[in-house]
Amino acid sequence: MITLRLAGLLSLAALLSAQTLETCRQSHRRGNLEEADRCYLALSASKDPYLRAEANWALDRYQEANEAFKEALKAQPKNPDYRVRMGYLYLYHEQKQDAVDLFEEALAIRKDHAGALTGLAAVASEGFDSAAIELAEKALAADPKQLDARLLLAAIALEDNNPRKAVEEADKALQVDPESLEALALKATVDLLDDKPGTPHLAAILKRNPAFGEVYQTAGRFFVLNRRYEEGIALYRKALELNPRLYKARAELGLNLMRLGHDAEAKQHLEACYRAGNTYPSVGNPLRLLDSYKNFRYIKRDNIVLKLHQREADLLLPYVEEELRRAISAYEKKYKFRLDRPVQLEIYPDHEDFAVRILGMPGMGALGVTFVNVVAMDSPSGRRPGEYHWASTLWHELSHVYTLAATRQRMPRWFTEGMAVYEETATSPEWGDRISPPVILAIRDKKLLPVAQLDRGFVHPSYPDQVVVSYFQAGRVCMFIERKWGFEKLLDMTRAFGQLKTTPEVVQEQLGMPPEEFDKQFLAWVEEQTRVTVEGFESWKKGMQRISELVKKEDHDQILKEAPAVRDLYPDYVEDGNLYAVLADTHLARGDKKAAAGELERYARAGGKNPASLKLLATLLEEQGKTREAAEALSRINHIYPRDEELHRRLGDLLLAAGDPAGAVREFQALVAMKPLDQAASYFSLARAYRSAGRPEEAKEQVLLSLEAAPGYRPAQKLLLELSQ
Amino acid sequence: MSRAGFLSCLLAAAALCAPAATHYITVSGLGGEADYEQRFTSWAATIDQVLRGSRLDAKTITLTGAEATRERLRKVLEDAVQDSGPNDAFVLMLIGHGTYDGVDYKFNIPGPDITDAELAGYLNRLRAGRQLVVIMTSSSGGALERLRKEGRVLVVATKSGTEKNATVFARYWAEALRDPSADTDKNEAITALEAFRYAALKSAAFYDSQKRLATEHPLLEETGTGEGLRVTALEEGQGRLAAAFTLLRFGSAQEAVKDPAKQKLLARKEELESQIDLLKYQKAAMTEPEYRKQLTALLLELARTQEALDK
Known part of the structure; x- marks a missing residue:
């Protein structure tokens, strides 16, 4: 991508005397960097602040540059070019709003200032905002020779996984400036991404500027x-070999080393950036995170490494380890490799x-992220x-590890x-996201993207919920293929993508039809x-309002009569105010606990995640003598929010009663790990479970x-006597 | 409650630990909204119900709704002033909303509010040797300055008068009185310290699980210096008065006290518990195996002694 430091220079250079x-x-x-430094050093003593x-x-010298820009603006407040250049300085320092302000001030001075429009496009592009395209095109309309705007369009096309368009735009840039190293760099990137053994553009660039x-x-x-992080890291290293002062490249190198777990080297690079005045968030935040790693515990066991915060490691470890091992085992079978x-x-x-x-990644799920073999997730x-269903997220992320490893990270998003x-x-x-209103509206309004363009929905969404809709669509595309052609076909497609075939090629070859x-x-x-x-969505909304009114009136008969039909219009709706809970409450109000339990079981099967509702289900099942089912209901919460003393206490008791002492041990261990207020009772429960487990x-x-916590605790005293006999 | 304190209650210092009577006054103030009104009343009702079921000799007065006026509160406070003696214990629990204007804390009740200054006037005239004042309202930290007094256990739901949001502390205080897990030393009694720890930790957990910034930080004050302690800052040895203040009893622990035939066993039990306390105190200076060995022996003997007591 074009570097911000040079962006905007070419169009402005001609204007500057x-x-x-x-x-x-x-x-x-x-590439005469030393000569350039001597020249700049002399220039830094100029009387001209600009x-x-x-x-x-x-x-x-960013601070000095900033001060001098301020002086230049004071001397020439009506000069839009100075504001644009200063805007780029701020953008380099990741002060986006300050940059936007300066670009807009430049536009207020000259409404069609191409450099300022390009600057705004660059800001939008950094946030993967599709508005960047429109702004760049406006810049080009104002000045068809606006090289940076053209380069930006090329970069955006490549972000959208559209290399053909990226090359077209880069070629247009070369028509404006045949010497544009940035345009050649983009063309070289297209070749490198395509695994071409050699690219003529690289040689051409280095011939002109060996330090580029x-x-x-x-x-x-x-x-x-x-997601080709290891190759990316190697490329950043090469960039720094040619020019060690490319601090943005060094910061990226540090960040990506950190992502892959190479923390010590990551820190070295980030600290070098920081010492050189690069104190912006993409340097400072990873450094702070690396410092916080002293609070994490690393648990290394054969083919897994778990990194858990000390304050919750004991609680989460058994659940996370079990689920991770289960997922690895399942994926090894499904994807047929280790x-x-x-x-x-x-x-x-x-x-x-x-x-x-x-940081800096587009279209990422907000809950988890995968970097080669490293999965990072939010804690429950x-x-x-x-x-948040953490287990579902874990399986999601681990799937990336396998599909990306199967293709050596060569797979469309x-x-x-x-x-x-x-x-x-x-x-x-029961796992995975349910169909949400934005998805319903997207289907209704025919907003799903053609499969060949689906990457765009992740990288440059054109409406606020398009990323969510794209996740849904991509998931359903895979489900559709699995249902129609079988899971093997998904594996065949995976292999084909690994050979760097495009989506249209893979669809044609593997599914036997054009996209x-x-x-x-x-x-x-x-x-x-x-x-x-989709067809019943409007009726469902009206129905929800009607049921809400009936709830206020406590009209139980009418709720029981009307709510099931409304619920079934949108059975995936399990969020606040869902009708499963309303119906369960209504049944309870009428004293019908069995019907309430039935409704809550339906809720759980529909993907409901509210721990309070699941606990209520467990209570009702327990009252019916269904101990095993009650334990199953509570077990679901372990995948959602395990930081709950009551959950582990109740589940442990249920498992003990159901003859599962091993499960009870796990639950009471979790209880003890939470360091509850009532330590004596928690240790005692664990003791009971151990005894039942024959330990x-x-x-x-x-x-x-x-x-030790409560010497006079009689049940524990009795157990001690029994165990000591 | 610390075991040492409890045992001395059982055996010797009846005048200190088994007061002639405990006077409870619980008041739920104005909710302002139906939802709050219902919550406040229900928490007060829970406390009232639990206290009436307690094995302590208690005088329990609970004022809720329209009954909780300043005149009525003045009356019951004055009655307590008149009725309580030096061996008695007195507990005042206020639930609801409060305000603080930088000078006066006011408890919001139907009609004119009552100020901290007026409350202090009654409390300072009480002859009850032990006093527990629990103000669970918003801005209750504002009352700390006027209500603090050496020897009085004072609990407030907020760290200052400026924490003005409605509080959840009262919900968990009420819960502490009926949840056996609040009785952390398993002596079948809930002390002021146990209830405070329970309610304060549960309140913090509530804000944490809801991912909300905590707008209440309960404090415990008993030294009269005005330096309230947060639950997380409570260290070993702090909160002694609160630990010795039995809020309610349940179970049959104290029944044995009345049986002369078991006095010897009780004495042995106390002795063993003191030895366990001492051993725990010496733990840092011992090797782990030696500590475990001695602790196991003492706990076993204690368990056997208790078994004999229970026969």
Whole structure:
């Protein structure tokens, strides 16, 4: 991608009457970095504040550059070019709003300032906002020779996995400036991504500028965007070999090393950036996160590494390890290979820490992210109870590990996301995201994308919920293929993508039809699958209002009469105010506990995640003597919000009663790990479970801990006497 | 409650630990909205119900709804002033909304509110040797300054008068009185310290699970210095008065006290418990195996002694 430092220079250079500045730039562009530095050093003593600003920026003296820009603006407040350049300085420093303000101020001075429009496009592009395209096109309309805007369009096309368009745009840029190294860098990137053994563009660039590390920086960025992190890292290293002062490349290198778990080296690079004045968030935040790793515990066991925060490691470990091993075992069978390295699973209780892991990544799910063999996830304790199914997310992310490993990370985003979404529901129909209102509206309004363009929905969404809709669509595309052609066909497609075939090629070759025909068949299938909900959505909304009024009136008869039909219009609706809960409450109000339990069982099967509702279900089942079913109801919560003392206490008791002492041990261990207020009772419960499991020594150890906390605790005293006989 | 304190109650210091009577006054103030009104009344009702079922000799007065006026509150406080003696214990629990204007804390009740200054006037005239005042309203931290007094256990739901949002502390205080898990030392009694720890930790857990910024930070004050302690700052040895203040009893623990035939066993039990306390105190200076060995022996003997007591 074009580097911000140079962006905007070419169009402005002609306007600036500063031959010396141009001389410095020429030296830099020829790769004479030392000569360029000497030139900039001399220029930094200029009386012209604008020249001082540019020189200081080139010398990485950001503060001095900022001060000089301010001086230049004071001297020439009506100069839009200065504001644009200063805007780019702020954008480089990731102060986006300040940059936007300066670009808009420039536009207020000159409404069609192409540089300012390009600057705004660059800001939008950094956030993967599809508005970037429109802004760049506006810039080109104002000035068809706006090179940076053209380069931006090329980069955006490549982000959308459209290399053909990217090359077209880069060629247009070369028509404007045949010497554009940035345009050549994009073309070289297309070749490198395509695994071409050699690219003529690379040689051409390095011949003109042997220190042009930016070409590898550009390529590195696109490799990372395509989840080819290890290759991206290698490219960033090459960029720094050519020019060690490419701090953005160094920061990216540090960030990606951190993502893959190479923390020590990551820290070295990030600290080097920081020391050189690069104190912006993409450097500072990963450094803070790395510092916080001292609070995490690493648990290494054969083919897995778990990284859990100390304050919840004891609680989460048994559940997370069990689920991870179950998923690895299942995927090894399904995908027919074993990973060549351990899986590292990192769980962050603080969402802000997790957010640093996805810094600069587009279209990422907000709950988990995968970097080769490293999976980072939100902890269940970082979310409100019922909001987040961590086990489902774990299976989703681990699916990425397998599908990406199977293709050496050569897979379009839509397919790896689609497989991951598909795997969630394949593991359990209760798991995975339910069909949401934005998805219903997208189907109704025919907004699903053609399969060949589905990546765009993840990377550059054109409406607010398009990422959510694209996840749904990709998942259903995979489900459709599995239903029609079988799971093997998904594996065949995976292999074909691994050979770097495009989506249209894979669809044609593997499914035997052009993508347009596939889209037709898929849409017919998905519309039929969702027909009741999509067609009944408006009726459902009205029905929900009506039921809400009946609830206020406590008209139980009418609720029981009307609510089931409304519920069945949109059975996937299990969020706040869902009709399963309303119906269960109504049955309870009428004293019909059995019917209430039936309704809540329906809720659980529909994917309901509210722990309070699931606990109520367990209570009702227990009252009916259905101990095993009650335990199953509570077990579901372990996959949702295990940080719940009452859950483990109750589930442990139920499992003990149901003759599952091993399960009871697990639950009471979780209870003890939570360091509850009532430690004596918790240790005592664990002691009971150990005794039932035929582990008397461990039982005695726990009962002593119980009595140490409360020496007069009579049930524990009795158990101690029994165990001591 | 600390075991040592409880045992001395059982055996010797009846005048200190088994007061002639405990006077409970629980008041739920104005809700302002039906939802709050219902919650406040229900928490007060829970407390009232639990206290009436307690094995302590208790005088329980609960004012809710329209009954909870300033005049009525003045009357019951004055009655307590008149009725209580030096061996008695007194507990005041206020539930609802409160306000603080930088000078006065006010408990919101139907009609004119009552201020902390007026409450202090009654409390300071009480002859009850032990006093527990639990103000569970918003802004209750504002009352800390006027109600603090050496020897009085004071619990407030907020760290200052500026924490103005409605509180959940009262919900968990009421829960503490009926949840056996609040009795962490399993002596079949809930002390003020146990209830405070339970309610404060549960309140914090509530905000944590809801991913909301906590707008209440309960404090415990008993030194009269005005330096309230948060539950997380409570260290070993702090909160002694609260630990010795038995809020309610359940179970049959105290029945044995009345049986002269079991006095010897009780004495042995107390002795063993003291030895366990001492051993725990010495733990840091011992090797783990030696500590475990001695602890196991003492706990076993204690269990056998209790078994004999229960026969």
